[in-house]
Amino acid sequence: MKNIVILISGGGSNMAAIVRAAQQQEWARRLDARVAAVISNKADAQGLVFASEQGIATAVLNHKEFASREAFDTALAETIDRHEPALVVLAGFMRILTPGFVQHYAGRLLNIHPSLLPAFPGLHTHQRAIDAGCKFAGATVHEVTAELDVGPILDQAVVPVLPQDTAEALAARVLAQEHVIYPQAVASFLRKL
Known part of the structure; x- marks a missing residue:
């Protein structure tokens, strides 16, 4: 069984969205894959409640309890590795990962970013797209590399930027598309493993 560990x-x-796709599309039967664990750096992450309700193992590692980014990433990797992951998926995991962590999971670490990369890496992507006068925005699923938001692109969704858009309105439309393309990209990636 190909275990997926998701970080939130x-x-x-x-x-x-990924868990629902795995259930509805019978990934266990069709792809020999399952979401084995959901791990968060915040104890109050609401996603942990959903994961628990689905019978998925959960864990919390508070990054503030570690002396350095490296110490946190080492402990995080140890926690992830207990689940023998074929794939590690970042889903709103708001931590910049150390090069050592990224290297440990090279070729099996995915992320989604709320812009059409390579445009607007980093934060505040929706406002930056509006401020730049973009006609289109979107989301990108990519492999994670040591350099932020530049790994190989696996899938993208395009969303029009409307004249009356606020960053919040644009973000909501982009998020709806993220929920479509991220499960698709994960399933496609699993088929290649």
């Missing part, structure tokens, strides 16, 4: 920091809506 908050509501976990992309994680939930």
Whole structure:
């Protein structure tokens, strides 16, 4: 069985979309894959409740309890590795990962970013797209590399930027598309493993 470990920091809506897709599309039977665990760096992450309700193992590692980013990432990797992951999926995990962590999971670490990469890496992507006068925005699923938001692109969704858009309105439309493309990209990636 190909185990998937998903990392979250908050509501976990992309994680939930992946879990639902795995259930509805019978990934266990069709892809020999399952979501084995959901791990958060925040104890109050609402996504942990959803994961628990689905019978998925959960864990919390508070990054503030570690002396350094490296110490946190080492402990995080140890927690992830207990689940023998074929794939590690970042779903709103709001931590910049150390190069050592990324290297440990090279070729099996995915992320989704709320812009059409390579445009607007980093934060505040929706406002930056509006401020730049973009006609289109979107989301990108990519492999994670040591350099932020530049790994190989696996899938993208395009959303029009409307004249009356606020960052919040645009973000909501982009998020709806993230919930479509992230599970698709994960399933496609699993088929290649």
